[in-house]
Amino acid sequence: xxxxxxxxxxxxxxxxxxxxxxxxxxDFEMRLLQxxxxxxxxxxxxPLEERRTFYARDQYAKIRADLADNIRDIYNxxxxxxxxxxxxxxxxxxxxxxxxEGVDVFxxxxxxxxxxxxxxxxxxxxxxxxxxxxxDKIILTKDKTVANGHVLIDDRPNIKGAxxxxxxxxxxxxxxxxxxxxxxxxxxxxxxxxxxxxxxxLDLQMRV
Amino acid sequence: xxxxxxxxxxxxxxxxxxxxxxxxxxDFEMRLLQxxxxxxxxxxxxPLEERRTFYARDQYAKIRADLADNIRDIYNxxxxxxxxxxxxxxxxxxxxxxxxEGVDVFxxxxxxxxxxxxxxxxxxxxxxxxxxxxxDKIILTKDKTVANGHVLIDDRPNIKGAxxxxxxxxxxxxxxxxxxxxxxxxxxxxxxxxxxxxxxxLDLQMRV
Numbered sequence: 001x002x003x004x005x006x007x008x009x010x011x012x013x014x015x016x017x018x019x020x021x022x023x024x025x026x027d028f029e030m031r032l033l034q035x036x037x038x039x040x041x042x043x044x045x046x047p048l049e050e051r052r053t054f055y056a057r058d059q060y061a062k063i064r065a066d067l068a069d070n071i072r073d074i075y076n077x078x079x080x081x082x083x084x085x086x087x088x089x090x091x092x093x094x095x096x097x098x099x100x101e102g103v104d105v106f107x108x109x110x111x112x113x114x115x116x117x118x119x120x121x122x123x124x125x126x127x128x129x130x131x132x133x134x135x136d137k138i139i140l141t142k143d144k145t146v147a148n149g150h151v152l153i154d155d156r157p158n159i160k161g162a163x164x165x166x167x168x169x170x171x172x173x174x175x176x177x178x179x180x181x182x183x184x185x186x187x188x189x190x191x192x193x194x195x196x197x198x199x200x201x202l203d204l205q206m207r208v
Numbered sequence: 209x210x211x212x213x214x215x216x217x218x219x220x221x222x223x224x225x226x227x228x229x230x231x232x233x234x235d236f237e238m239r240l241l242q243x244x245x246x247x248x249x250x251x252x253x254x255p256l257e258e259r260r261t262f263y264a265r266d267q268y269a270k271i272r273a274d275l276a277d278n279i280r281d282i283y284n285x286x287x288x289x290x291x292x293x294x295x296x297x298x299x300x301x302x303x304x305x306x307x308x309e310g311v312d313v314f315x316x317x318x319x320x321x322x323x324x325x326x327x328x329x330x331x332x333x334x335x336x337x338x339x340x341x342x343x344d345k346i347i348l349t350k351d352k353t354v355a356n357g358h359v360l361i362d363d364r365p366n367i368k369g370a371x372x373x374x375x376x377x378x379x380x381x382x383x384x385x386x387x388x389x390x391x392x393x394x395x396x397x398x399x400x401x402x403x404x405x406x407x408x409x410l411d412l413q414m415r416v
Contacts, residue, residue, distance in 0.1 A: 011373045016354065104370045106354055113343060119327040135321060139355075140348040146224065146314055147347075148356040148375060162312045165219045167356060167375075 007150050007207055010167065014104050015205045016149035017097060018139070018168060021109035023155040023175040025094070026084035026125060028075075032056055035074045043067060048176040054156055056177075076114045081121035089192030091129050097197075102205060108139045108147050108154075151204055153189055157181040171200065215358050215415055218375065222312050223413045224357035225305060226347070226376060229317035231363040231383040233302070234292035234333060236283075240264055243282045251275060256384040262364055264385075284322045289329035297400030299337050305405075310413060316347045316355050316362075359412055361397055365389040379408065 010016075022028040029048055037045055044063055046056070053059045061068035074080060097105045107126060112118045119140065126134050139147055144154070145161030152159070152168040155175040159166070172183045174190040189197055218224075230236040237256055245253055252271055254264070261267045269276035282288060305313045315334060320326045327348065334342050347355050352362070353369030360367070360376040363383040367374070380391045382398040397405055 011375075012371050014370070016370060018354075106351070106370070113340075115328060115331045115343070119331065119348075120323060123323045123327065132321075135323070136350040138349070139351075140327075141346070142344040143314070143347075146226075146356045148354045148371065162222070162224060162314070163220050163356060167219075 010150060010208070012150070013208060014102050015151070015201065015208050017103060017105045017201070017204075018108040018144075018147055018149040018152040018154075019094065019105060020144075020152070020154035020156070020173065021107060021122060021125070022084075023087070023177075024153060024173045025087055025090040025107070025129075026081075027087050028084060029056065029176055031080070031084050032071065032074055035077075035080070036071065039074065040067075040070055043070070051176040052180065054177055075112065075118075076116070078117050079121070081118045082124045084125060086129060087192060093192040093197055094130060094134075097201065100201065102208070103201065106137050106139050106147075106149065107134070108141070108144055108149075108152060110142050110144065111140050113142075150208060157183050169204070218358060218416070220358070221416060222310050223359070223409065223416050225311060225313045225409070225412075226316040226352075226355055226357040226360040226362075227302065227305075227313060228352075228360070228362035228364070228381065229315060229330060229333070230292075231295070231385075232361060232381045233295055233298040233315070233337075234289075235295050236292060237264065237384055239288070239292050240279065240282055243285075243288070244279065247282065248275075248278055251278070259384040260388065262385055283320065283326075284324070286325045287329070289326045290332045292333060294337060295400060301400040301405055302338060302342075305409065308409065310416070311409065314345050314347050314355075314357065315342070316349070316352055316357075316360060318350050318352065319348050321350075358416060359408075365391050377412070 029051060033045060033048060046059055057068040057071040060071050097103055109122055123135060126138060141147060143161035144152060144159055145163035145166040149168045151171055153171045153173050155173045155178055157172060157178050159170055171187045171189050172178060174188050189200055237259060241253060241256060254267055265276040265279045268279050305311055317330055331343060334346060349355060351369035352360060352367055353371035353374040357376045359379055361379045361381050363381045363386055365380060365386050367378055379395045379397050380386060382396050397408055
């Protein structure tokens with residue numbers, strides 16, 4: 001985490017906010033579980049409150065190896081990413097963020113290695129839920145350390161990549177799988193509905 | 209252009225090289241012209257040595273408005289991006305770059321607003337021409353100023369976006385449309401075949 005107290009490495013005077021998609025804007029876990037229960041009604045499942053790993057398939061694999069394959073088949077299916085429900089309040093918050101003075105916002109998402117559907121469907125989701133002008137605000141990258149911004153709001157507790165000390169501060173968006181995780185002193189954002197995201201942005205803006 | 213003489217804003221000790229796709233790795237202009245001539249054999253065309261604008265459709269529009277639409281229809285077609293020929297030597301250079309000590313390389317490409325085919329086909333091109341492991345090295349973004357690296361090798365003479373002073377130095381990859389452009393003191397890379405890219409990288413590495 002770079003620049004917890006200041007953004008010395010940044011020449012930018014606007015606050016550049018990077019926001020992850022899955023589990024921050026889109027409810028990946030809920031849809032995955034619903035689809036799993038629908039496709040495999042007789043198999044054991046992991047309720048959301050018992051999800052612990054970043055990748056659902058890792059936790060399902062510990063129950064039975066074939067369940068991990070079933071999980072992967074679901075998110076590799078056509079329509080999965082396009083039809084993800086919204087995390088409550090996410091799109092209204094994004095639109096408000098975009099209008100805030102001195103703020104610029106980008107969506108920073110990591111596509112699946114199986115890219116048959118997810119690339120296009122991520123764009124479709126953004127177009128449908130936020131509007132066509134947001135297509136210019138999408139950064140798709142497996143390695144988020146090479147994205148440039150003051151803050152990255154992302155549910156993955158540990159984000160690693162080519163750059164050892166990313167330029168952004170990582171704020172962990174609370175999700176079922178990370179609520180018990182050790183986030184090593186990072187800040188959390190728990191939701192888009194209680195207004196705390198505005199306090200976070202105002203605090204970050206004071207350091208730009 | 210940030211850090212022409214030093215990379216003071218970067219905490220990274222490896223040289224991070226960002227490389228554009230169209231007209232740097234993939235020969236967009238040649239294929240566009242060939243397809244235009246094939247589809248519209250009786251219409252006037254612009255030979256590559258007379259191309260002057262970054263967007264081909266802008267130059268075709270000056271000849272006749274409908275030609276610009278024909279140009280757009282071609283690059284919006286299924287298969288256009290997937291089947292682009294390679295710029296000579298590009299893939300060998302990328303593979304060699306990736307193996308160089310103290311260098312990390314990413315592909316930084318801007319997708320079309322009409323994303324129906326181009327997102328997936330850019331990934332297909334990389335997978336086919338460079339290999340599956342390179343899928344982890346792709347950054348798709350309309351705004352390249354939010355990509356983080358020491359250098360961006362890109363044929364577009366002027367790259368603008370949310371960040372006024374991008375962290376990278378922009379090296380202009382010479383293309384038919386920019387060969388006569390004023391590149392305002394930026395350096396050029398003319399091709400991937402005469403070995404000059406190695407000199408560029410060695411020079412940049414001395415400043416990391």
